[in-house]
Amino acid sequence: EVQLVESGGGLVQPGGSLTLSCVGSGFTFSNSWMSWVRQAPGRGLEWVAYIKPDGTEKHYVDSVRGRFTISRDNAENSLYLQMNGLRADDTAFYHCGNGGWAPDAWGQGTLVTVSS
Amino acid sequence: EIVMTQSPATLSVSPGERATLSCRASQSVSSNLAWYQQKPGQGLRLLIKGASTRAAGIPARFSGSGSGTDFTLTISSLQAEDFAVYYCQQYNNWPRAFGGGTKVEIK
Numbered sequence: 001e002v003q004l005v006e007s008g009g010g011l012v013q014p015g016g017s018l019t020l021s022c023v024g025s026g027f028t029f030s031n032s033w034m035s036w037v038r039q040a041p042g043r044g045l046e047w048v049a050y051i052k053p054d055g056t057e058k059h060y061v062d063s064v065r066g067r068f069t070i071s072r073d074n075a076e077n078s079l080y081l082q083m084n085g086l087r088a089d090d091t092a093f094y095h096c097g098n099g100g101w102a103p104d105a106w107g108q109g110t111l112v113t114v115s116s
Numbered sequence: 117e118i119v120m121t122q123s124p125a126t127l128s129v130s131p132g133e134r135a136t137l138s139c140r141a142s143q144s145v146s147s148n149l150a151w152y153q154q155k156p157g158q159g160l161r162l163l164i165k166g167a168s169t170r171a172a173g174i175p176a177r178f179s180g181s182g183s184g185t186d187f188t189l190t191i192s193s194l195q196a197e198d199f200a201v202y203y204c205q206q207y208n209n210w211p212r213a214f215g216g217g218t219k220v221e222i223k
Contacts (some may be wrong), residue, residue, distance in 0.1 A: 106161075
């Protein structure tokens with residue numbers, strides 16, 4: 001069974017930083033494109049970023065480019081999202097998915113709250 | 117940037133009835149469209165990809181159709197576990213884009 005478990009969310013002040021993690025199991029992590037999407041309470045879903053299996057290709061939505069960095073450690077079956085310069089509108093549940101187009105599995109998410 | 121629009125926002129259906137959900141893209145996405153189900157506190161569950169191909173383990177009562185800009189998800193006979201929010205998502209272009217969702221509730 002494919003499982004994705006996110007962690008690292010929490011409360012952070014505007015302008016602060018946070019790093020999210022996602023551990024995958026039940027599939028060949030090192031062969032999989034991986035993605036982050038976010039879902040703000042009462043708002044829609046936004047695809048934040050995705051990364052190639054070997055980490056050499058990354059794509060970001062305009063609203064986070066230059067502030068967020070997606071990375072991975074295939075030896076640890078782990079995906080990361082480093083978030084800098086956080087703003088109130090970054091407040092959301094962040095979910096990881098195993099794919100860059102139509103992932104067939106997503107985690108339950110970790111909540112990031114940006115507030116003073 | 118492609119905008120995905122879903123209708124209706126809420127659909128009230130009795131168990132055993134048919135539900136038809138619509139999704140429209142602001143420009144053609146070919147057949148590069150997925151449908152997901154989401155229940156409270158859970159992640160997204162992939163139902164359909166390629167506009168009409170059921171994902172592994174998805175019951176046959178779920179079917180997808182359409183191409184280009186207009187797509188439909190049909191649930192032929194609603195079961196209790198099907199009451200949830202459904203999202204369409206295009207993966208033809210970057211950035212990927214989701215629709216705003218259709219909540220299927222018990223009538």
